Amino acid sequence: MSDPNLSTTGGPTTGGPTTGGPTTGGPTTVGPGPVLLRLPADPAMSRVLRLAASGLASLAGLSVDEIEDLKIAVSEVLVVLIEHGGGKPVDVTIEVVGEGFQIDASTEVIEFDPDDPDLRLCRTVLGGVCASHEIHVDDGRARIRAVMVRSH
Amino acid sequence: MSDPNLSTTGGPTTGGPTTGGPTTGGPTTVGPGPVLLRLPADPAMSRVLRLAASGLASLAGLSVDEIEDLKIAVSEVLVVLIEHGGGKPVDVTIEVVGEGFQIDASTEVIEFDPDDPDLRLCRTVLGGVCASHEIHVDDGRARIRAVMVRSH
Amino acid sequence: MSEFASNDALSVQIGDDGSIVVAGEIDMAGGPVLDAAITPRENDQPLVIDLAQVSFIDSSGLRSLLEASRRAHTRGTVVQLRHIGPEVARLLEITGTTDQFEVTLR
Amino acid sequence: MSEFASNDALSVQIGDDGSIVVAGEIDMAGGPVLDAAITPRENDQPLVIDLAQVSFIDSSGLRSLLEASRRAHTRGTVVQLRHIGPEVARLLEITGTTDQFEVTLR
Ligand SMILES: Nc1ncnc2c1ncn2[C@@H]1O[C@H](COP(=O)(O)OP(=O)(O)O)[C@@H](O)[C@H]1O
Ligand SMILES: Nc1ncnc2c1ncn2[C@@H]1O[C@H](COP(=O)(O)OP(=O)(O)O)[C@@H](O)[C@H]1O
Secondary structure, three states, X not given: OOOHHHHOOOOOOOOOOOOOOHHHOOOOOOOOOOEEEEEOOOOXXXXXXXXXXXXXXXXXXXXXXXXXXXXXXXXXXXXXXXXXXXXXXXXXXEEEEOOEEEEEEEXXXXXXXXXXXXXXXXXXXXXXXXXXXXXXXXXXXXXXXXXXXXXX | OOOHHHHOOOOOOOOOOOOOOHHHOOOOOOOOOOEEEEEOOOOOHHHHHHHHHHHHHHHOOOOHHHHHHHHHHHHHHHHHHHHOOOOOOEEEEEEEEOOEEEEEEEEEOOOOXXXXXXXXXXXXXXXXXXXXXXXXXXXXXXXXXXXXXXXX | XXXXXXXXXXXXXEOOOOOEEEEEEEXXXXXXXXXXXXXXXXXXXXXXXXXXXXXXXXXXXXXXXXHHHHHHHHOOOOEEEEEEOHHHHHHHHHHOOHHHOEEEEO | OEEEEEEOOEEXXXXXXXXXXXXXXXXXXXXXXXXXXXXXXXXXOOEEEEEEEEEEEOHHHHHHHHHHHHHHHHOOOOEEEEEEOHHHHHHHHHHOOHHHOEEEEO
């Protein structure tokens, strides 16, 4: 006895798309909207961000391997923006988009060189877990956009 | 062989207070600053918020029971603001303050009565897990402040 | 046991004895899933809900249980909460609603 | 085994054989903790780091390991990463740094 319609998590006030979980086998749907975290520039926030990201990922029905990659991606984004940022809060937006996950993150910077050799290891890792990523400085803020594509 | 100074999690760019973990037995310190989450008004965000909150709580050295209470508190705050809100994003700020944790949350509302009998169960639960809580409407937004006091 | 409904944090199954077996977290997203499992099973017999595997419950989950209890009382029967753990017990205690149910501990 | 240092997500202990036994998540907060455990143990013998209980590593953790490897090479010795799991293996692979270490799998 199984009724896939019951797997929706929509509540009384939300008329948005359903977020069926992995066990129900429903179609992969786009999530309810972006989630923003504004985090103090403290290395300990890395784990807080990973926890939030993995909650979102499991909601979106990502596989265990995909969740691991998303955790790596958000951690690298934070390494770049905390270790090379100006010590001000870091904004991280995670959104389920059609083909996967998009991470947009930024923080105020004093001096920031997107081609700094110290960023090479982070970029290599981001390149390994993301379909694409881009780091640039704009209006006194370093900004990173990383896109992860789901395998299903 | 044990050097408690090594338990600090401060990185290169942060000169803030240390965030010693529970296993090091150091003094309980106030955290690095507020963490803000802006969540879509979707019931599925409840678990994402609990994950982030429990990460923060374990960072702050809360006990397992205190972490459970914080998870309940943030869930209730979200019940109030999503089930009685206007469907717009919900902002939740969690901060380690001197005596414990403070949760400040708000969302745009259309009609919202802080004394709505439908809020009684949430209030009873918040009253059970928090030292104090307050719900009011201000400038078209429902706002909740809840304070949890640590037992140590 | 047959799978009834779930989301990524909650699963509801129907036990071979007709009990409703819940596992995971019953929050705002889970309350409606639980409601949907309870309603078609309501009759003049005690409604048995096994909560042994429930690791989190908030007022949304409790509300489902309380409403089921209220409906059960109007049918002259009860809701039995089986094998509740400390998380469920704490919420029942805080809200003073333990006596709305027949409760057995985990 | 003696406790060396930890934060809430990472513990570093020194094994009876002098190996550095890491458990938990090696991220931006954990990298410095690991550095502090490694540095005083550097000599002309292979430096053994047991990663069996490591469930997460990012470039911060890898950087600590790579720097230890580089320093070991200048001393004419190596860093041995023992019992690495899939998370560590994946990061070594992505970065093409597996050959900087003597690696045994979990
Ligand atoms: N021994 C090492 N110490 C520090 N970083 C290293 C080491 N070996 C490789 N890396 C890093 O791993 C990544 C891949 O290395 P490499 O193959 O040298 O690529 P590239 O030269 O294009 O940066 C680079 O970001 C590099 O900085
Ligand atoms: N059978 C029930 N159904 C729904 N909610 C209940 C039930 N019993 C108690 N409650 C809720 O639990 C909380 C505590 O209940 P009660 O002792 O009646 O306090 P009060 O009358 O002050 O609200 C209240 O918020 C109430 O709404």
